[in-house]
Amino acid sequence: MARSESFQCDVCGSQKNHNDLWWLAWTDCFEGISPGDDQPLIKLTRWQQRQAHEEGVKHLCGARCAGTLIDRWMTAQHEDPSAHCESV
Numbered sequence: 001m002a003r004s005e006s007f008q009c010d011v012c013g014s015q016k017n018h019n020d021l022w023w024l025a026w027t028d029c030f031e032g033i034s035p036g037d038d039q040p041l042i043k044l045t046r047w048q049q050r051q052a053h054e055e056g057v058k059h060l061c062g063a064r065c066a067g068t069l070i071d072r073w074m075t076a077q078h079e080d081p082s083a084h085c086e087s088v
Contacts, residue, residue, distance in 0.1 A: 007022070007052060009022075009059055009060055009061040009065050010058040010059050010060065010065075010069070011060060011065035011068050012061060014061045016059065016061070020061065021046075021047065021062075022059060022060060022061055022062070023044055023045065023059075023061075023062070023066050024044070024046075024047060024051055024057050024058065024059065024060070025042060025043065025045075025058040025060055025069055025070075026042070026043055026056050026057045027040055027041065027042050027043070027056065028040075029085035030085075031085075035084065039085070040083060040084070040085055042069075042070060042073050044060075044066060044070075
């Protein structure tokens with residue numbers, strides 16, 4: 001039996017169709033010389049089915065929603081400029 005998957009844009013809620021060209025985004029850590037120098041960063045890449053299932057990955061339907069997500073992330077970074085990467 002074939003497995004049916006559905007994905008929604010994490011910004012606008014649109015449903016992904018099979019042939020749609022979507023994007024994936026997630027946060028990561030830019031490591032400084034010492035842990036106190038670590039800086040959060042955001043990454044963006046083309047849709048890859050396998051990575052779409054990874055924890056913490058955001059699904060984005062296009063440039064407008066990618067821009068909105070990045071804008072929200074930047075605003076959060078400005079609200080807490082001393083934020084460092086979360087330790088795992």
